[in-house]
Each structure stands twice: as structure tokens, then as C-alpha cells.
Amino acid sequence: MAEHNRSTNPVLSVEQLTTSFKSAGGWRAVIRDINFHVHAGETVAIVGESGSGKSVTALSTMRLLPKDNSRIEGRILLEGRDLLQVSEAEMRSVRGGSIGMIFQEPMTSLNPVFTIGNQLAEALVLHQKLSWKQAEAEALRLMDRVRIPAAKTRLHEYPHKFSGGMRQRVMIAMALACRPKLLIADEPTTALDVTIQAEILHLIRELQEEENMAVLFITHDMGVVAEVADRTVVMLRGDMVETGATRDIFASPKAVYTKSLLASIPRLGTMGDTIAPKRFPEVNPQTGEAKDGRVTKPVPSTRNPILQASNIVVRFDLPNGRIHAVEDVSFDLRPGETLALVGESGCGKSTTGRAIMRLLEPASGSIIIEDKDVTKLGASSLRAMRRSAQIIFQDPFASLNPRIRIGAAIAEPILSHGLMNKKQAKERVAELLEQVGLAASMAERFPHEFSGGQRQRISIARALALQPKLIVADEAVSALDVSVKAQVANLLMDLQEKHDLAYLFISHDMAVVERISHRVAVMYLGEIVEIGPRESIFNNPQHPYTRRLIDAVPIPDPAARKLKRPDLGKEIKSPLRSYDYVPPKKAYREVSPGHLVQLSDWNNTENAAA
Structure with a gap:
């Protein structure tokens, strides 16, 4: 693990950060009293589940939240300068200049109607005051630097011609174009395959060492945290529940939530010679302690294939x-x-x-x-x-109709196949929801009222509807x-x-x-x-x-x-x-x-x- 000189001032200091959103009932704080700092050459990871406030912390730092319905309090110091006190014009020069950001989904962050070279060069013309010809030459150098093969021929290609891993490399090149002091990486590897993830993590680490750059790494993957972070901030429902050196947090977590987070991680190589599948550890929500899941029954090889x-x-x-x-x-x-x-x-x-x-x-x-x-x-x-035969898709939100209550969505295949009348189908929906760990009363809610995990349970219930x-x-x-x-x-x-x-x-x-x-x-x-x-x-x-x-x-x-x-x-x-x-x-x-x-x-x- 890298050692960092604590005598120098941090690149980023976040002090008592509280961000609120306006709702019908007034202002509601979504992150409360967040404090951390990042030194040059150091990686600090913010980790937690969806909805914990990780991305809101990053967007608050970049001042990218909508002005009309958000309010940021506290101090965000970039090399001693409070970003909450600077004008919007000054903030525009900070974004992409002193601070680079890699967003989670590279396809939605890249403009599909402009070439990769054009999008890279635009940032250089804006922040570095280069001519367009100089900017294109620098864009090519950046593409080589993030190891995009055949960069010269790919400079004038459009984003749809790049794989997910290569698009993410373009985003890294764009974030590093103006040699930022701080790089904010918001779930940069979540959508990537494991081999591409390993390449991207190593690439960020190499570039960080070359530039002595501070990195704020936002993720929900504890394996990635262990791989890249010097220090870790653990968040839960808008609060900072634990912070410290990554090795210390993994070796002896103090907060119950941190313990349960670490206990839930699937670890490769823990199955040994067990033939049948094994359930994930069952975590006690009060203590965070876990007992290993039981092994399922093996399948007799004599059974005829379905x-x-x-x-x-x-x-x-x-x-x-x-x-x-x-x-x-x-x-x-x-x-x-x-x-x-x-x-x-x-x-x-x-x-x-x-x-x-x-x-x-x-x-x-x-x-x-x-x-x-x-x-x-x-x-x-x-x-x-x-x-x-039924299918469960990767994105449960995209596979559920946002206008239809989830009870009706689960009942739809039962009714369309004529298996039950409406009253029986309603009873079957209640039974299915309880089977997947949801309350029967939730049948009247719409998809947007559920978390990602709950929506996936709804998709499983719908797949089971036809038995x-x-x-x-x-x-x-x-x-x-x-x-x-x-x-x-x-x-x-x-x-x-x-x-x-x-x-x-x-x-x-x-x-x-x-x-x-x-x-x-x-x-x-x-x-x-x-x-x-x-x-x-x-x-x-x-x-x-x-x-x-x-x-x-x-x-x-x-x-x-x-x-x-x-x-x-x-x-x-x-x-x-x-x-x-x-x-x-x-x-x-x-x-x-x-x-x-x-x-x-x-x-x-x-x-x-x-």
C-alpha cells in the first residue's frame, strides 16, 4: 500500500458536508455531516449500497446537482479553495481542469453523434487553449496513453464502434486530458467484465503514480476497494458509519454495517471440493456476524434433461x-x-x-x-x-412497465394464459410476492417505488407465475x-x-x-x-x-x-x-x-x- 506524506495539505478536504433535496414536505437531507480528505497520490474509496449517498457526495463536490431543488452546506476545499464559494464560471474551469470525473456509464456520457477524437479535443481546446490541430494531436497521445489499440485509426470513429472497456478508457483519457489534481471515479468498473475491470483498475493506478494524482473512488464492490484504496469511507443511508485505513477496515471492522458488508462478499475459492452449490453466508443484521450458508442437494445425473x-x-x-x-x-x-x-x-x-x-x-x-x-x-x-420456460432479464426496471402496478405485472402472464380468474390471480400474486420475500400489500405499488434488489425480486416472482x-x-x-x-x-x-x-x-x-x-x-x-x-x-x-x-x-x-x-x-x-x-x-x-x-x-x- 502506498504511503503518503501527511505533512502536506490534502488536495481535497470535505468538511461537514450536508446535501438536501427539496420535496413536497420541505428540504430533506440525503447526506449528513460527511468529512474526509484525499492527499496527492492517494486513493480514498467511498463504499456503500445504492442509495447510501456515494454519488451525491461526488456530484456535490463537482457542484453538478440542480440548483433549484438542491442545497449544499459545509465546505469542499480544493487545495484550500472552497468550491462552494466560487462562481459558476470559475467552477466550469475547475471541472475538467483541476478535477476530472469518470462516470459510471460511458455510453451515456459520450455523445453518439461526435467522433471520439472530436470529444477529446473539445475539452483540450476549452481548458488548455490549444488550437484544434494541437488538440487532435494531444487527443491521439491520450488515446495511446490509455492503451487504445490502433489509436490513430480509431480517433475518427464514433462511440458505438467501441466496446464497453474501450469506451471507459476514452472516458479516462477525457478525465485526464488537462492533468487534474483530483480524479473522481464514480463506479467506473461496475458495468464491465472482470478481465476489463482488472485492466481499468491497473490503468488508473499507473496513471495516478505518473501524475501523483489524488483519486476519489466510488464503488459498492468491496473486492475493488481492497484492490485500489489506501483509505475507505463506509456510507449507509446518507451517513458516514466508518472510516479508516483500508487494511484496518478489512481486518477489524467496527460498525455493524461494515461487518455485514464484508460478510456478504462472495469470495472465490471458498467452495473447495463441494459438489453442490452453497448458499451465501447468512448475516445477522443486529451484529453483522455471518454463518456460512448450507449446501444444497446435488442433482442426480440419471435424471433426463429438461x-x-x-x-x-x-x-x-x-x-x-x-x-x-x-x-x-x-x-x-x-x-x-x-x-x-x-x-x-x-x-x-x-x-x-x-x-x-x-x-x-x-x-x-x-x-x-x-x-x-x-x-x-x-x-x-x-x-x-x-x-x-421463462427468462429473468438483467435490468428489472427496463423489463417492468413503469405505468403498471407490480401486482398487475405479475398477474398478466397468469391471465393471458387463461390459468386463473382475476380473484385467483390476485391470491396467486400475493403468494408469489411472499415467496420472494416481499409483502403482499406491495402489489399496489409502481416499479419506481422499489429498490433495485426489490425490483429484481418482482421479476423473479413474475417468472415463477406460470410455474x-x-x-x-x-x-x-x-x-x-x-x-x-x-x-x-x-x-x-x-x-x-x-x-x-x-x-x-x-x-x-x-x-x-x-x-x-x-x-x-x-x-x-x-x-x-x-x-x-x-x-x-x-x-x-x-x-x-x-x-x-x-x-x-x-x-x-x-x-x-x-x-x-x-x-x-x-x-x-x-x-x-x-x-x-x-x-x-x-x-x-x-x-x-x-x-x-x-x-x-x-x-x-x-x-x-x-
Whole structure:
């Protein structure tokens, strides 16, 4: 851990910060009496669940909250200068000048109608008073610095042509364009795959060391905190509940909330040789202490599969070629079993899940659910099939109609399939809400009145409404806070045991996958490169890409920080091929019973694992 000279004045001092929003009942404080400081070369993490006030603290520091309905009190000192006392014109020069900010979602932060080079150069022209030609040259240097491959050719491309990881690198380049004294990173890795996350964290650390920059890092991921932070501020519902050196907080947390937050973290490698999934630790909310969750029942291998996917191919034609999104994918899934489909964004895992539900049309292959080939079903038969197979989407807010009360949303599939009358459906909704840990009275509320974790529970209740036998869970817990993630994952396992459900669990979170799955299939560029029992995949990974995924998981222990530099600057290879491309048939080797690994030339490609 870096040591910092405390004799020097901090770059940022936040003193007794209270931010309030105007509501019908008057002013309501959402963060209260927040105090911390950040020195040059130091990283301070603000950590807590959604709604804890982390992002409001950052937006208050940048004075980016709307003036009409927000009020900021206290002092925010940037190198001794109180930002709450400066004019808006002066504040504009501070933003992007002395303070750089990386926002959570790079696609919404970048303007889709301007090129990357144009957007980088604009900040340089505004703050550094460079000519447009000088600014473009500096933009190119910045893109090289954040290791964007082929930066010269990509300077004039638009944001939609960049992957999530590369867009986030552009945001870092933009934030660093004017050599800020302070970088505020608001959940910069939350939406990224584990390998890209490792690269981005290392990149920020390297650039921080070069510039001796102060970093304020906002996150809900305690593994990331352990990896990057010198000191940590823990927030809960607008209050600062604990602060101190990161090592001390992880070694001996004082606040009950901090203890429960640390106890909820899924830790890779805690399963040993356990065959069946294991529930997340059950945390006592009064003490923050946790007891390990129990192991679920193993699934007998003699049971007939409910799902058999054979040689699935999904391709998308573009003007300049064809995307081979899913290529010759085969697996089966038995009742009561969880098969996890893992890999980076763009590997084809969500496309595979949607093809199984016939939300996308496969080019070839067969998908047998309960002895019926889904690819050959007509509209009415497909509708009937969806009583047996349901899907839970990643974003529960986007999949719920904001104008419909959640009771009506859950009842809708029951009524549309004619399974019950309105009175019976209402009783069934109450039963489903209680099954997923919500009160029956909540049926009259709208989606916006729930937290993210509660909305995901509502989506699970709706998926269960038709009593399906198969559920495709597409990144169902990825966007949730660590404690909510543990609760929802435990809920899924409880429901599986109670209803004998089969899950196709699509995820990039390897620590959750290790806990929740019976078997794991690793996807890369539309193909399964390794598949087998969960304990075999995690204890004896054979494919270099599987090892790379496991190695990239942050360890929630500051004493075990990764010092090895990740393989920066390499995107996952494009699945775009010419129209006449014929993919070669891949062969597999059996490592142990049920554990297969693809024989490939991985080590001879530019994507070889570090």
C-alpha cells in the first residue's frame, strides 16, 4: 500500500458536508455531516449500497446537482479553495481542469453523434487553449496513453464502434486530458467484465503514480476497494458509519454495517471440493456476524434433461460482413440443476439464452425443451412452451412497465394464459410476492417505488407465475449491491430446491458463479471453450481463457493485492467475418468425467492469456 506524506495539505478536504433535496414536505437531507480528505497520490474509496449517498457526495463536490431543488452546506476545499464559494464560471474551469470525473456509464456520457477524437479535443481546446490541430494531436497521445489499440485509426470513429472497456478508457483519457489534481471515479468498473475491470483498475493506478494524482473512488464492490484504496469511507443511508485505513477496515471492522458488508462478499475459492452449490453466508443484521450458508442437494445425473441444446448457431448479417455470435454451441440441463454460462461481453452468452427462449431465431441447430424442438414451433405452440420456460432479464426496471402496478405485472402472464380468474390471480400474486420475500400489500405499488434488489425480486416472482420448469437468468444479479446480490442468489437457490427448477445462469461474476452453479460452461467468441462440473472448472481450469477469467477476479483482501500487470490494450477479437467464412469444426478433450476443454491454438493468437 502506498504511503503518503501527511505533512502536506490534502488536495481535497470535505468538511461537514450536508446535501438536501427539496420535496413536497420541505428540504430533506440525503447526506449528513460527511468529512474526509484525499492527499496527492492517494486513493480514498467511498463504499456503500445504492442509495447510501456515494454519488451525491461526488456530484456535490463537482457542484453538478440542480440548483433549484438542491442545497449544499459545509465546505469542499480544493487545495484550500472552497468550491462552494466560487462562481459558476470559475467552477466550469475547475471541472475538467483541476478535477476530472469518470462516470459510471460511458455510453451515456459520450455523445453518439461526435467522433471520439472530436470529444477529446473539445475539452483540450476549452481548458488548455490549444488550437484544434494541437488538440487532435494531444487527443491521439491520450488515446495511446490509455492503451487504445490502433489509436490513430480509431480517433475518427464514433462511440458505438467501441466496446464497453474501450469506451471507459476514452472516458479516462477525457478525465485526464488537462492533468487534474483530483480524479473522481464514480463506479467506473461496475458495468464491465472482470478481465476489463482488472485492466481499468491497473490503468488508473499507473496513471495516478505518473501524475501523483489524488483519486476519489466510488464503488459498492468491496473486492475493488481492497484492490485500489489506501483509505475507505463506509456510507449507509446518507451517513458516514466508518472510516479508516483500508487494511484496518478489512481486518477489524467496527460498525455493524461494515461487518455485514464484508460478510456478504462472495469470495472465490471458498467452495473447495463441494459438489453442490452453497448458499451465501447468512448475516445477522443486529451484529453483522455471518454463518456460512448450507449446501444444497446435488442433482442426480440419471435424471433426463429438461433442455437439450445441440449445435446452436446464431449469426447477424451486417453491410460489411457477418457476426458469428453463437457458433456450434451444445449442452444439456437437468431439472434442479444450474448451468452457468460465463464469459466477457460479446462472447455470445446472452444471445444463447435468447435463442433458447426463441427471442432470437437461430440459423441452425436444435433446442429441445420437454421433448419439443423450440426452433420448429409455431406461434401458438411457442406461447404454450413459454409456460415451461421463462427468462429473468438483467435490468428489472427496463423489463417492468413503469405505468403498471407490480401486482398487475405479475398477474398478466397468469391471465393471458387463461390459468386463473382475476380473484385467483390476485391470491396467486400475493403468494408469489411472499415467496420472494416481499409483502403482499406491495402489489399496489409502481416499479419506481422499489429498490433495485426489490425490483429484481418482482421479476423473479413474475417468472415463477406460470410455474416454469426452466428459467434463463440473464445477468440477474450483476447490477445489484453485494448484500442484495447475496440475498437474491440465496432466494434463487431456495426456489430451485422448492420447485425443482433448472437454471441457465448467465453471468460474468465468477465468484457468484462458483457459489450458485452445479456446472459451468465458459464461452469465448461465440463458442464453448470449456465445460464441466463447477468444482473441476474452478479447481482445475484447463483453457487459458478460463484461467484468465478466474485470475482477473479481485480478491477482497488488501494484503493480497495483485501486483502483476494485467494484459492491457487487447480487446476481445471481433466475431465479424466475411460472408463466405466457414468456421472450422472444433475438437474437445475430456479432462475428467464431464469436463471437456476445446483444443485450440489460443497460445498462438494475440489473445494469449498473460
